Amino acid sequence: MTFTGGNPQEEPPRRVAKKSKKRFLWLALVTLLALIAVVLSVLYDRGEFDGLRRRLLYTKAQKDENGCAQLYRYASDQSGSFASLDGSLVSVSMHQVSVLDETGKTVYEQTVKFQSPALVRGAFRAAAYDVGGTSVYVLTAKGLACQVDTSGEILAVALNKDGYLTVTSNESGCKAAVRVYDASGQPVFAYRSADRFIMTAALSDDSRTLAAVTMGQSSGVFTSYVVFYRINSESALTTTALTGSLIYDLIPMGSRFCAVMEEQLCFLDDSGEVRAAYSCGSDYLRRVDCGDGYAALLLGRYRNGTQHRLVTVDSDGQVMASLDVDGEVLSMSAAGRYIAVLFSDRMVIYDKTLAECARLDAVSEARQVLMRADGSAVLAGSTAASLYLP
Numbered sequence: 040m041t042f043t044g045g046n047p048q049e050e051p052p053r054r055v056a057k058k059s060k061k062r063f064l065w066l067a068l069v070t071l072l073a074l075i076a077v078v079l080s081v082l083y084d085r086g087e088f089d090g091l092r093r094r095l096l097y098t099k100a101q102k103d104e105n106g107c108a109q110l111y112r113y114a115s116d117q118s119g120s121f122a123s124l125d126g127s128l129v130s131v132s133m134h135q136v137s138v139l140d141e142t143g144k145t146v147y148e149q150t151v152k153f154q155s156p157a158l159v160r161g162a163f164r165a166a167a168y169d170v171g172g173t174s175v176y177v178l179t180a181k182g183l184a185c186q187v188d189t190s191g192e193i194l195a196v197a198l199n200k201d202g203y204l205t206v207t208s209n210e211s212g213c214k215a216a217v218r219v220y221d222a223s224g225q226p227v228f229a230y231r232s233a234d235r236f237i238m239t240a241a242l243s244d245d246s247r248t249l250a251a252v253t254m255g256q257s258s259g260v261f262t263s264y265v266v267f268y269r270i271n272s273e274s275a276l277t278t279t280a281l282t283g284s285l286i287y288d289l290i291p292m293g294s295r296f297c298a299v300m301e302e303q304l305c306f307l308d309d310s311g312e313v314r315a316a317y318s319c320g321s322d323y324l325r326r327v328d329c330g331d332g333y334a335a336l337l338l339g340r341y342r343n344g345t346q347h348r349l350v351t352v353d354s355d356g357q358v359m360a361s362l363d364v365d366g367e368v369l370s371m372s373a374a375g376r377y378i379a380v381l382f383s384d385r386m387v388i389y390d391k392t393l394a395e396c397a398r399l400d401a402v403s404e405a406r407q408v409l410m411r412a413d414g415s416a417v418l419a420g421s422t423a424a425s426l427y428l429p
């Protein structure tokens with residue numbers, strides 16, 4: 040090979056120039072990727088990314104003039120409850136458990152004889168059961184994942200983000216029992232209470248810590264106790280006493296649990312320490328649901344009436360936003376960054392700062408709203424459910 044223009048060992052600038060050009064191209068590429076990341080972040084913060092995602096996912100959906108797509112039809116049953124899972128609709132009633140996909144096709148159906156049908160939702164699963172019954176149907180968007188049968192009457196059921204199932208039931212030989220099942224329906228932990236009744240229980244999002252709510256009295260004062268267990272140990276980790284009213288629900292929120300009480304929310308870590316609390320003050324707690332890292336509360340100004348206050352609270356007990364609303368509230372649902380409130384005459388979607396994102400006035404047939412993390416919402420009525428696409 041012949042070199043021209045000098046000795047290549049003494050004059051290598053042309054080779055250096057090529058390397059410099061490559062460095063410039065890499066720098067330009069990194070800058071472009073960083074710019075794209077910033078733009079996507081801004082769009083995500085504004086909720087516009089969710090709108091783009093909805094348009095891509097539901098391009099074929101036939102919408103009416105209100106922006107609703109009629110997707111699901113089912114037999115009329117006033118006892119029905121619903122959950123939205125990855126585009127599918129799960130329903131449970133006194134007579135049937137079913138799953139309908141986005142095309143309205145029935146992908147799972149089971150005839151039941153429930154007296155008090157109940158339905159709870161996790162991140163990607165739902166669990167249908169009868170309060171006082173002995174069977175739990177764990178469902179996904181594609182149908183039945185597993186069925187769990189218990190030896191005692193079921194009191195409460197919960198699902199965590201990993202799909203682990205927690206069942207609280209009455210069992211002979213103890214006041215009550217809590218059993219934890221993995222995503223395949225196999226038992227992984229059991230806690231039997233010999234001295235106190237168990238109201239409800241929940242498993243942490245990392246599937247390591249069980250928290251169970253028991254009742255008792257301390258110095259003549261009614262007290263709720265939260266007992267903590269690591270599911271790899273048979274010994275209780277700790278017990279936390281919360282005086283005052285009942286704990287109605289226990290919701291895992293990241294590394295913490297949110298204990299819902301009549302007059303406040305208490306946030307406990309997985310070692311049993313109360314890390315924060317939010318007081319409802321003189322307001323009456325009507326409804327509560329949790330999105331990503333926050334709780335949404337509907338508070339009543341008076342014991343009866345339509346004057347309410349909508350509040351979002353983070354896991355540190357700090358108020359993120361507060362908004363006065365007026366109207367009869369039929370249903371409230373939170374998912375991702377969004378909260379949907381179904382009034383008797385309208386449905387409004389807010390973000391977690393309680394800025395209004397969308398509003399729908401044609402809701403006379405709806406009795407339950409199911410918020411989706413992408414900003415869409417399912418409106419379920421007595422015989423059909425529609426998907427609202429803002």
